[in-house]
Amino acid sequence: MPVADELYRSADLLVRARTGCDSSYCVVTFDSFTDRRTLDREGFGEAFFASRGVNAIHILSRDNDWYLLPDIEPALAAAAKAARPFDRVSAYGSSMGAYAAIRLGRLAGATTAIALSPQFSLDPRLVPFEDRWDPDARRLDYEIERRLALKGFVASADIFYDPTDRDARHVELYRDRLEVRDVRLPECGHPVTGFLAEVGLLQPAVLEAAQGTLDRTAFEREALAMRGRSPQYYATLAHRPGTPQKKLELARQAYELFPNDVGYIARYAQALSAAGRNDEATAKFDEAMAIEPDHLTVLTRLCEFLASSRRLPAARAVADWLSRLHPGAAPIEAFRAELNRPRLADAPALLRRWRGRLSG
Structure with a gap:
């Protein structure tokens, strides 16, 4: 396994390289939205790339700042310097990390990106339809985004996304900026990373895309044939319009495919509650809390x-x-403020909104 070499560290950013492998290509990863607000964690896909002998450089952000930080350029320059010896360099990320892979990848030495369910921006002036990451979105410095947009976009990207999800609107906004190579995964949710991992296609997809050998048409066909094996597929359908009973059946299917996953247990509990089965919902929440409180x-x-x-x-x-x-986390503090408002007749609707922003 290649030795980790720390290239850059500040209070908010870390760049770590694991290079020296025989492969002539390199992957620069950007970590995704995290609950672990520390730089002392693994980079996105770090253990996987190291185990496969793939040269990789990992960029991590301490908080969910979408890499819009004052010192992002020297961090990216450190990554670009380490990536210079390689013949092919791809930026890689999921959701927030995919946003950075496309928008900042060029400054990190990449010419192309492997992007799983990327956003185009969170700036309400550019994406007025997007509210999943409020209130974090309101505190970001979009002046940094605008400045880096002039020089950071990669030339092309393999973009894996659900065309029935809001993510499709983000993908459309990228088309005028770069060559978009679509990998469409309908009804597979946000991010499609979870779906791909569940059906065993994430690793081969990333390796083939990193080497420039991905057959997107064949991959889409294979992925669609495997959707029924994925709990995320059923959980995604359960969030689409439908009767409480239909949503409950879909949530149950997701739960039964992965009964030890606390996220799917909690979703099933919610569906039980929506169907008026509160005692069973309470039991499922107890089950989830017993696994991971x-x-x-x-x-x-x-x-x-x-x-x-x-x-x-x-x-x-x-x-x-x-x-x-999670002290100081903006979404959680907003969540608490909503709960403590004197007028709470609309609490369930508000909480659904905040839940999506906290755990999406």
């Missing part, structure tokens, strides 16, 4: 359940616990 998605969905059941003191207690687990 501090899980962000479980706790935010539990808050919604408690508020919808008008157990507001309990919902506030869970929100306070979330705040202690």
Whole structure:
């Protein structure tokens, strides 16, 4: 396994290289949205690339700042210097990381990107339809985004996305900026990374794209044939319009495919609640909490359940616990403020909105 070499570190950014492998190509990764607000963690795909003998450079952000940080350019320059010896350099990321891979990849030495469910921007002036990352989106410095847009975009990208999701609107905005090579995965959700991992296609897709050998048409056909094996596929369908009973059946299918995953247990619990089966929903939340009591998605969905059941003191207690687990996180503080508003008749709808932003 190649030795890790730290190339750049500041309070908010880290660049680490694992190079020296025999391959003539290199991947520059950008980490995705994280609950672990520390730089002392693995880079995106770090263990995988090292185990496969792939040269890789990993860029990490301490918080979910979408890499719009004052010192992002020297960090990218450090990555570009390390990537210079390689014949082919691809930027790689998922969601927030995919945004950075496309928009900042060129400054990190890449000419192309492997982007899983990227956003075009979070700037409300550019994407007024996007609200999944509020209130984080309101604190970002879009002047940095505008300045880097003049020089950071890669020339081309393999973009894997769900064309039935809001992500498709982001992909359309990229078409005037670069060559978009579509890999369409309908009804596979955001990000499609989870779906691809569940059906065993993530690793081969990334390796083939990194080497420039991906057959996108054949890959789409294979992925669509495997959707029924993926809990994310059923969970995505469960969030689309439909009757509570239909949504419950889909959530149950997702849960049964991956019964030990706390996220799918919590989604199933929510569907049970929406179908009026609160006792069963409570049992499923207990099941999820027994596996992972501090899980962000479980706790935010539990808050919604408690508020919808008008157990507001309990919902506030869970929100306070979330705040202690993730001190200073803007979405959680906004979540708590909504719960503590004097007028809470609209609490369930508000909580659904905040849950999507916290765990999406």
